[in-house]
Amino acid sequence: MLRRKAFNLLKAIHLMAGQPNLAYKGIHPVIASHGHRPHRSVAYRQRYKTGAGSAGGRTLSAPQTKAMSEQELPGLLILDIGGTYGVQENIVALLKKHFCLITMKEFLENKKEMSKKIQSVFVFECRPTVDQELLESLPNLKVIGNSGVGVDHLNLKMISNFGVKVTNTPHAVADSTADIGMALMLASARRLVEGSQIAISPHTKYFAVDWLGVEVSRATLGIIGMGRIGYKVAQRARAFDMKILYHNRKQRRKEEELAVGAHYCEKMEDLLQQSDFVMLVVNLTPETHKMIGKKELGLMKPTATLINIGRGALIDQDSLVEALQNNIIRAAALDVTYPEPLPRDHPLLKLNNIIITPHIGTATVQAVQMMAEEAIANMLAVLNGQPIPSEVFPK
Numbered sequence: 001m002l003r004r005k006a007f008n009l010l011k012a013i014h015l016m017a018g019q020p021n022l023a024y025k026g027i028h029p030v031i032a033s034h035g036h037r038p039h040r041s042v043a044y045r046q047r048y049k050t051g052a053g054s055a056g057g058r059t060l061s062a063p064q065t066k067a068m069s070e071q072e073l074p075g076l077l078i079l080d081i082g083g084t085y086g087v088q089e090n091i092v093a094l095l096k097k098h099f100c101l102i103t104m105k106e107f108l109e110n111k112k113e114m115s116k117k118i119q120s121v122f123v124f125e126c127r128p129t130v131d132q133e134l135l136e137s138l139p140n141l142k143v144i145g146n147s148g149v150g151v152d153h154l155n156l157k158m159i160s161n162f163g164v165k166v167t168n169t170p171h172a173v174a175d176s177t178a179d180i181g182m183a184l185m186l187a188s189a190r191r192l193v194e195g196s197q198i199a200i201s202p203h204t205k206y207f208a209v210d211w212l213g214v215e216v217s218r219a220t221l222g223i224i225g226m227g228r229i230g231y232k233v234a235q236r237a238r239a240f241d242m243k244i245l246y247h248n249r250k251q252r253r254k255e256e257e258l259a260v261g262a263h264y265c266e267k268m269e270d271l272l273q274q275s276d277f278v279m280l281v282v283n284l285t286p287e288t289h290k291m292i293g294k295k296e297l298g299l300m301k302p303t304a305t306l307i308n309i310g311r312g313a314l315i316d317q318d319s320l321v322e323a324l325q326n327n328i329i330r331a332a333a334l335d336v337t338y339p340e341p342l343p344r345d346h347p348l349l350k351l352n353n354i355i356i357t358p359h360i361g362t363a364t365v366q367a368v369q370m371m372a373e374e375a376i377a378n379m380l381a382v383l384n385g386q387p388i389p390s391e392v393f394p395k
């Protein structure tokens with residue numbers, strides 16, 4: 001009763017302020033509140049410079065206040081809670097503040113009733129689970145909130161044909177993904193994994209001189225894809241006095257160039273020929289699919305290292321195996337492969353000049369929390385008819 005009164009009061013305030021009261025126009029049952037903002041993590045506020053002291057910073061729409069009973073909250077289908085790649089409890093709790101959560105199991109058990117309630121789908125990182133059948137069974141779906149920046153697992157055209165919007169979380173992922181790029185570069189350069197194996201093996205006598213690494217400091221780093229993450233990599237590389245080259249397929253980034261002292265290579269071939277470390281920070285699209293193959297690997301220095309923090313299919317893996325086996329390049333360090341994980345008998349796993357991590361670019365406590373917060377802000381913006389902070393459009 002009290003909640004209803006509060007709702008009516010807010011409705012009156014909205015009308016007086018000339019705000020379209022979407023909740024009562026039957027578009028969706030969410031209050032477009034401008035009152036109290038729910039708690040957001042310090043890391044989120046610092047990263048997006050939201051809240052007090054945000055002058056000059058980027059401000060995302062605030063997640064809306066919970067002012068309705070759970071049943072009245074918009075229905076959100078979480079694809080597949082639980083399991084190794086499940087959504088963590090704290091993320092579930094966060095989502096529950098703004099949505100009535102529906103698990104896949106609940107949905108499948110009572111499709112007819114559940115399907116009408118669902119207005120949003122939360123995709124945790126890159127699960128390829130939104131297919132035509134699911135879209136057909138969700139008549140009131142408005143938005144798919146992808147937690148993560150890459151959306152190559154979603155068929156954007158098909159989703160858009162259903163009148164459904166897709167959003168992603170480019171801000172939340174940037175630091176953690178840039179960090180993993182640096183970590184892979186350093187680990188490969190200094191042969192950290194081999195070193196660790198030697199150190200923990202009780203039987204190995206070793207002399208460091210037998211397995212010297214190379215230095216990252218003052219080396220040349222070629223960044224393919226100077227977007228938000230690429231730029232964060234460049235900022236970090238600067239602290240190592242690296243010479244920074246970059247190549248973008250579409251757009252030269254003069255402002256970023258100046259800020260980090262990077263040099264633009266119009267031709268990717270030039271970057272490949274000159275770099276000691278080549279880092280791929282590119283979205284996977286039909287244009288970038290297998291952009292690094294035999295020819296490109298052949299252009300790299302025999303002393304160079306290839307690092308991939310984008311998507312596995314940016315590299316032709318057969319050619320990479322060949323290049324690593326024949327010392328065409330020194331080493332590779334991959335956070336992404338195809339498929340993920342690689343089959344245990346894959347030739348890449350038999351090489352000793354490679355480091356592979358299991359797609360952990362955003363696997364930090366902070367990034368996962370911020371991705372959920374950014375996804376929530378996006379989804380609520382769609383449901384509230386407000387400007388959407390990060391919408392992804394089909395090409």
Ligand SMILES: O=C(O)[C@H](O)CO
Nearest residue numbers: 125126148149150173
């Ligand atoms: O795309 C991203 O943000 C990461 O790779 C997580 O999927």
